[in-house]
Amino acid sequence: MAKPDSPEELQALAGEYVLGTLDHEERAEAERLLAGDPDFASAVAAWQHRLDPLNAAVAPVTPPADLFRRIEHRLGEPGSAKILKLERHLRHWRAATLAMTALAASLIGFIVAPPRGQPAHHFVAAVQQGGQQPVFVVAVDTAKGIIAVRPVAARPPESGRDYELWAVGGGRPQPQSLGLLALKDMNLPAARLESSSSASFGDTVFAVSLEPRGGSPTGQPTGPVLWTGKLVPVD
Amino acid sequence: MRARHNLAGSAGALAACLDQLPDNRRQMVIRAYLEGLTREELAALYRMPVNTVKTTLRRSLIELRRCLDGEAG
Numbered sequence: 277m278a279k280p281d282s283p284e285e286l287q288a289l290a291g292e293y294v295l296g297t298l299d300h301e302e303r304a305e306a307e308r309l310l311a312g313d314p315d316f317a318s319a320v321a322a323w324q325h326r327l328d329p330l331n332a333a334v335a336p337v338t339p340p341a342d343l344f345r346r347i348e349h350r351l352g353e354p355g356s357a358k359i360l361k362l363e364r365h366l367r368h369w370r371a372a373t374l375a376m377t378a379l380a381a382s383l384i385g386f387i388v389a390p391p392r393g394q395p396a397h398h399f400v401a402a403v404q405q406g407g408q409q410p411v412f413v414v415a416v417d418t419a420k421g422i423i424a425v426r427p428v429a430a431r432p433p434e435s436g437r438d439y440e441l442w443a444v445g446g447g448r449p450q451p452q453s454l455g456l457l458a459l460k461d462m463n464l465p466a467a468r469l470e471s472s473s474s475a476s477f478g479d480t481v482f483a484v485s486l487e488p489r490g491g492s493p494t495g496q497p498t499g500p501v502l503w504t505g506k507l508v509p510v511d
Numbered sequence: 512m513r514a515r516h517n518l519a520g521s522a523g524a525l526a527a528c529l530d531q532l533p534d535n536r537r538q539m540v541i542r543a544y545l546e547g548l549t550r551e552e553l554a555a556l557y558r559m560p561v562n563t564v565k566t567t568l569r570r571s572l573i574e575l576r577r578c579l580d581g582e583a584g
Contacts, residue, residue: 297565326525357516
């Protein structure tokens, strides 16, 4: 494949390079140009700048349901450029969960596309410790009645222990157990959450504590609270 | 705060320009970027030939660039 012969072709190649949709041969050509062609390198930089705000927008969105499965699937293809690409997008997504800004709201409509005029029913919490990378991400869809829990960087609990998820605050007199967490994608019923008043729903904090195997024997957290995340509305 | 304002400006401009694309084309750009979808995956999702995905993405990118750079002055 030769160097693009029109400025528009060069822009398209640079744009698709940043988008991540080039095929293997085109990507190799783009990388060759990137190293040796200042015009192309600056076109790529400009595209990265143009599209970068999307990374902020991704914060309040549950990652695509099959993203992790696809990563695992592709790990079975050694040397695949797709692995690097997926890692890049995963990194974008993880970084973005740390930066839940109002900015995100301006772009989020493109992805979540809620029906107009309906009250918020999507909430997300990045459950983490002290501003580090999220360990779990919890997304609540009150319309569907599910709490989707996705492990992001969680390690297995020590032997004989379980992680337990709690809802704290938001008008609750005491922490409510939402169930034990496994290190896989889980959907928990949102029914318990909805028992709290919707006005304070957004003040809910999720907490994960380390409990004896099978969960807290008392119905209240007994072990250390490892990670917390505040629930924020996303639409 | 200055950086934040600049960021807000570019996010707002991108949102406005994405908004000018037809729904499917806007989604394809966003999903390729954020979800890492390949042309083949987009082709399956949006029920079009892979080559059409390529030309569609490129047309969308060219329009986005025109819109964004026009706005930036």
